[in-house]
Every structure is written in structure tokens, then in C-alpha cells.
Amino acid sequence: MMKYVVAKLDIGAIKCDTVGCGWRDDTVHVDDYPAWLNKLCPNCGGNLLTQKDYDGVQIMLRVVAGYNRWCNRLLPAFILRWMVAKAVRNEFDMKGDGKLRRKK
Numbered sequence: 001m002m003k004y005v006v007a008k009l010d011i012g013a014i015k016c017d018t019v020g021c022g023w024r025d026d027t028v029h030v031d032d033y034p035a036w037l038n039k040l041c042p043n044c045g046g047n048l049l050t051q052k053d054y055d056g057v058q059i060m061l062r063v064v065a066g067y068n069r070w071c072n073r074l075l076p077a078f079i080l081r082w083m084v085a086k087a088v089r090n091e092f093d094m095k096g097d098g099k100l101r102r103k104k
């Protein structure tokens with residue numbers, strides 16, 4: 001049976017949240033986040049990935065995986081195809097407090 005990816009998370013990159021610092025590494029993948037937990041910014045010494053943001057990412061990954069499983073189990077294929085085709089893209093940002101903010 002075909003699996004439809006109705007919702008997808010594209011999480012990556014590490015950036016410093018200190019105002020005015022601007023340090024970032026776009027090569028970091030979400031699978032590498034455990035290694036970045038509470039690491040300090042090489043530029044200013046700020047925290048690059050707080051426990052709150054890390055926990056927030058893990059929750060999102062679980063929610064999206066559960067949503068995809070639920071949709072694939074319960075919805076007919078033509079609805080799933082429509083959902084995949086209509087997929088909207090939203091970009092979010094985290095700043096150390098575990099909260100998601102939609103990028104403008």
C-alpha cells in the first residue's frame with residue numbers, strides 16, 4: 001500500500017539567538033541536533049540549542065509522524081493525493097524558549 005506524506009517537517013540548521021550575533025550553520029541536519037544541545041556559540045558564547053527548543057522539535061516530529069499515520073490509515077487515496085497536492089509551506093523559527101513563531 002502506498003504511503004502518502006501529507007505533512008512534512010523540513011527542520012535543519014543551527015543559529016545563534018543572541019540579538020546582533022548572526023552566527024549560523026545551515027549544514028546541520030535535525031538528526032544532528034542531540035550533538036548541538038546546549039552548545040555555545042563560537043562567536044558570542046550564547047546557547048545555540050536550548051533544551052526547550054530541542055524538546056519542541058521532538059514533539060513536532062512525533063505529532064507530524066502520528067498525523068501521517070492517522071491519515072494513511074483512515075482516508076481514501078484520492079483524498080490523500082489531494083492533500084499532498086494542496087500542501088502548503090510554512091516557515092517557523094525558534095528562539096530558545098521552545099515556542100514556534102511563523103516567519104513573516
Ligand SMILES: [Zn+2]
Nearest residue numbers: 016021041044
Ligand atoms: Zn552568537
